[in-house]
Amino acid sequence: MAGHSKFKNIMHRKGAQDAKRSRMFSKLAREITVAAKIGNADPAFNPRLRAVILTAKAASMPKDNIERALKKAEGNDGENYEEVRYEGFGPGGVSVIVEALTDNRNRTATDVRTAFSKNGGNVGSSGSVSHGFERMGQIVYPASAGSADAVFEAALDAGAEDVESDEDGHVIWTASDALHEVARALEKALGAPEGAKLAWRPKEWTVVDASAAASLMKMIDALEDSDDVQAVYGNHDVPDDVMAAL
Structure with a gap:
């Protein structure tokens, strides 16, 4: 829509989280622990865990924090979310x-x-x-990842369903069960994204x-x-x- 940017709506939320980095890291750590507990502790065999670790790395979460959250899932700490x-x-x-x-x-x-x-x-x-929403995979790239045409072509080749681009960046949408396959293909073509996760997309x-x-x-x-x-x-x-x- 002319004069509107749904990407900026997404980035407003990201910016708010970046301003509260400690809280964001805590939430990411909780998600890592839960994902590891309910699935395989090896990200290679746990798509949900792989996605949240990718998001944590994109948010510059320290490697030690990620490893600590993974180790927490191995122990019986009494925390059940x-x-x-x-x-x-x-x-x-x-x-x-x-x-x-x-x-x-x-x-x-x-x-x-x-x-x-x-x-x-x-x-x-x-x-x-x-x-009024669809459950879909969401992959976010900064504007520096490439032009709208270049990102669209890469997303199309990777099997994505839709792309929203403007001067602030790119939001790539996938079928929920194709998120990790598409994210891997895009990482080869465009580099690491700013985030990859399952999200609710408004109809x-x-x-x-x-x-x-x-x-x-x-x-x-x-x-x-x-x-x-x-x-x-x-x-x-x-x-x-x-x-x-x-």
Whole structure:
């Protein structure tokens, strides 16, 4: 859409996480431990673990932190996390999906509901918004990876389903079961990505005006401030001038 950049919406969230690097590393470590516990501890045989380690490396997470998280999965430390998903609506009628890893459902539910309610949103029932999203693989590259045409060609050759490019970078979408195969092929062609993971891609986007955007971003920030929340997805499309003013 002219005048809009959904990539900037994604990067706004990445930027917010980068500003909270310690918390981000903690969440990545938790995901590494959980992925290793529920699957093979060898990334070569565990696609989920391979993806989160790739994301951790792209975020400059120290190698020692990654190895410590892997070793934690080998021991019986008493920490057992379960995956929980919340769905709801934010300011401007935006649909929001929140993914969490928690050892205390009550604590996490309280954090999520408080973040929604204090910022003009409300938590819905399971399935209330997920029907408006697709579960897909998401691979993110910086603009320096190549031109839009070059990245599109590489993505097409790798078996990707769609590419979104602008001056800020490239977001490559794959079928959920093809993420790791496509990511490996792209790494050979374009180098290491900034991140690769399963994500929720909106089927339709909701354009958010200035008054709703400020409250929406505060809500997302509040959600991401919860140690239990791993990722927040929304179908918000914030105009470039509005995003720049936030």
